[in-house]
Amino acid sequence: MKKDLISVMDAAAEIHDLLDLAARLKIERGDHERPLDGKTLAMIFEKSSTRTRVSFELAMTELGGHAMFLGANDMQLGRGETVADTAKVLSRYVHGIMYRARSNQMMRELAANSTVPVISGLDDLEHPCQALADLLTVKERKGGLRGLRLVYMGDGNNVCNSLMLAAAAAGMDMTACTPEGRMPDRAIGDKAAALAKETGGSVELSHDPREAARGADVLYTDVWVSMGDGTDSVMARSIFSPYSIDEGMLSLAAEDAIVLHCLPAHRGEEISAGAMDGPQSAVFDQAENRLHAQKAVLHWLLR
Ligand code: CP
Ligand code: NVA
Numbered sequence: 001m002k003k004d005l006i007s008v009m010d011a012a013a014e015i016h017d018l019l020d021l022a023a024r025l026k027i028e029r030g031d032h033e034r035p036l037d038g039k040t041l042a043m044i045f046e047k048s049s050t051r052t053r054v055s056f057e058l059a060m061t062e063l064g065g066h067a068m069f070l071g072a073n074d075m076q077l078g079r080g081e082t083v084a085d086t087a088k089v090l091s092r093y094v095h096g097i098m099y100r101a102r103s104n105q106m107m108r109e110l111a112a113n114s115t116v117p118v119i120s121g122l123d124d125l126e127h128p129c130q131a132l133a134d135l136l137t138v139k140e141r142k143g144g145l146r147g148l149r150l151v152y153m154g155d156g157n158n159v160c161n162s163l164m165l166a167a168a169a170a171g172m173d174m175t176a177c178t179p180e181g182r183m184p185d186r187a188i189g190d191k192a193a194a195l196a197k198e199t200g201g202s203v204e205l206s207h208d209p210r211e212a213a214r215g216a217d218v219l220y221t222d223v224w225v226s227m228g229d230g231t232d233s234v235m236a237r238s239i240f241s242p243y244s245i246d247e248g249m250l251s252l253a254a255e256d257a258i259v260l261h262c263l264p265a266h267r268g269e270e271i272s273a274g275a276m277d278g279p280q281s282a283v284f285d286q287a288e289n290r291l292h293a294q295k296a297v298l299h300w301l302l303r
Contacts (some may be wrong), residue, residue, distance in 0.1 A: 002115060002116060002117050003117055003300075003301055004114075004118040004119070005118075005119045005301065006108065006111050006118060006119075006120045006123075006126070007120070007125075007126050007128060007162075007165070008126065008131050008132075008165035008166045008169065011128065011132070011169075011297075012165065013169075014300065015135070015166065016170070018296045018300060019132070019136055019139060019293075019296070021295075021296040021300070022136050022289070022292045022293045022295065022296035023136065023139070023140070023292070025295045025296060025299070026136075026289075029292075032062075033064075034064025034065075035064065035303045036060060036063040036064045036065030036095075036299075036302055037064035037065065038065070039060075039065040039095040039096070039302050040060075040065060040066045040068060040093070040094045040095055040096075041056065041065060041066070041067045041068065041095065041096045041097070041298070042067075042070055042090050042093070042096070042097045042098070043056055043057070043068060043069050043070060043097075043099075043100075044070045044072055044075070044077070044086075044097065044100065044110075045069070045070070045071055045072060045100045045121070046072040046099075046101055046102045046106075047101075047102065047122070047227045047228065048227065049121065049122075050263075050264070051287055051290050052098075052100060052121040052122065052129070052290070055290040055291040055294055056098050058291055059291055059295045059298055060298065063298055063299065065095075065298075067098075068094070083113070084109055084112075084113040085113075086110070087110045087111075087112075087113035087114040087118075088114070088115075090114065091113075091114050091115040091116045094116060095302050096116050096118070096119065096301060096302045097110065097114055097116060097117070098118075098119045098120075098121045099118060099119070099120060099121060100120075100121040100122050100123070101122075101123040101124075102123070102124070102228060103123055103124050103125075104123045104124055104126065106123070107120055107125075117301040117302060122158060124158060124226070124228060125158055125185060125188070126158050126162045126165075126188075127158045127159050127162045127262070128162050128165075128166075129290065129293060129294055129297060130159055130162060130262050130290070131159075131162035131163050131165065131166035132166065132293040132294075132296070133286060133287075133290045133292075133293040134163060134166065134260060134262070134289075135166050135167070135170055136289045136292060136293050137258075137282050137285050137286040137289050138150070138218055138258070138260075140285065140289075141258050141282055141285075142217065142218075142258075145167075145170040145171065145172050146171040146172065146199075146200070147171070147172070148172050148173065148217040148218065149172075149173045149175070149215060149216050149217045149254075150163070150167050150172050150174050150175070150217065150220065151174075151175045151212050151213060151216040151220065151253075152174070152176045152177065152178075152220045152221070153177050153209055153212070153213070153219065153221045153243040153244075153245055153270075154177075154178065154182075154221045154222055154223075154240055154243045154244075154270050155178060155222065155223070155226065155240065156178040156182050156183045156185070157182075157184075157222060157226050157229075159222040160178070160222065161184050161185050161188045163176075163220065164176055164184055164188060165188060165191060165192050165195065167192075167201065168192040168193070168195040168196040168203050169195050169199060170199065170201065171196075171199035171200050171201040172201050173201055173204075174192070174196075174201065174202070174203050174204070175203075175204045175205070175206050176204070176206070177205075177209050177213075178205070178206075178207065178243070179207060179239050179240065179243070183205060189203065189205065209242050209243045209249065210252060213250075213252040213253050214252050214253070215252075215253065216253040216254060216257055217253075217254050217256075217258070218257065218258055218259075218260060219249065219250065219253055219257055219258075219259050219260070219275075220259075220261070221243070221244075221245045221270045221271055222261065223264070223265075223266060223269075224236040224240040224266075224269060224270055236269075237269070240269075240270065244270055244271065244272065245259060245261075245270065245271045245272065246271070246272035246274065247272060247274045247275060247278075249275075250275055250278075250280060256280075257280060258280055259271070259275050259280050259281045259282065259283065260283060260286050261276065261286070263286075263287055265283070
């Protein structure tokens with residue numbers, strides 16, 4: 001049976017093993033085995049990308065395989081061929097499919113019709129590979145995960161949803177602090193809470209950024225307006241500005257707190273330039289860790 005990674009739930013049981021493998025592949029970079037010799041990954045993009053595209057292609061190359069970039073608008077998919085037929089055809093050619101999808105429904109449809117592993121490179125509900133890179137970064141900086149307070153500020157979006165699941169699976173204490181109308185997905189919140197019960201972690205929702213930031217070990221944010229989200233930027237500023245991670249908010253967190261952002265960032269909006277570029281920021285380690293975390297995922301699913 002093929003396995004997919006379209007939600008963090010697909011990797012929840014393996015999360016510690018994947019993070020250990022990612023850390024090993026990072027140390028051994030340039031020198032590790034090439035287990036994907038002869039394997040090809042198709043990468044379908046329905047939305048823009050810098051990190052996901054480059055890190056997946058590089059990960060395949062460094063593991064001995066090959067990645068193929070497919071912009072949805074250059075495919076028949078962009079002219080109305082169904083995602084199901086696309087999945088069936090690609091399954092006859094390649095060993096795995098990475099998909100950045102407009103919607104989670106299309107992601108699930110591709111996975112249901114594919115006979116090779118499907119890996120999410122983001123949809124409107126989740127961004128699981130990002131969450132793995134995020135935890136790898138926290139683990140490197142803090143030496144562990146269990147019991148750490150991770151506070152996400154801003155829009156309860158795909159990145160927030162996956163982070164809640166990953167943090168819960170790793171036994172962390174996660175707070176998603178968002179405006180009332182922009183809370184994370186309710187069903188994902190319930191799954192994260194159930195996972196946290198098993199791992200000794202916890203999941204909390206908050207609408208009070210100053211209270212939530214107090215004593216945090218990790219402060220995390222993402223854009224106020226995601227790709228495909230039509231929220232007007234003036235409206236976004238009025239809803240989200242109290243949730244911006246700036247020096248004032250950082251002073252409420254633990255003294256050795258780190259700052260994360262999945263990138264791309266908008267300095268002066270969800271994060272100040274001082275927080276983004278200051279000594280507590282780990283955002284560029286986090287971006288690098290996409291490569292190492294995804295190598296572990298490719299190793300796990302395609303080898
Ligand atoms: N964080 C992230 O997924 O970045 P890209 O949109 O550049 O891939
Ligand atoms: N939440 C953002 C993440 C980008 C990597 C988006 O979906 O656009």
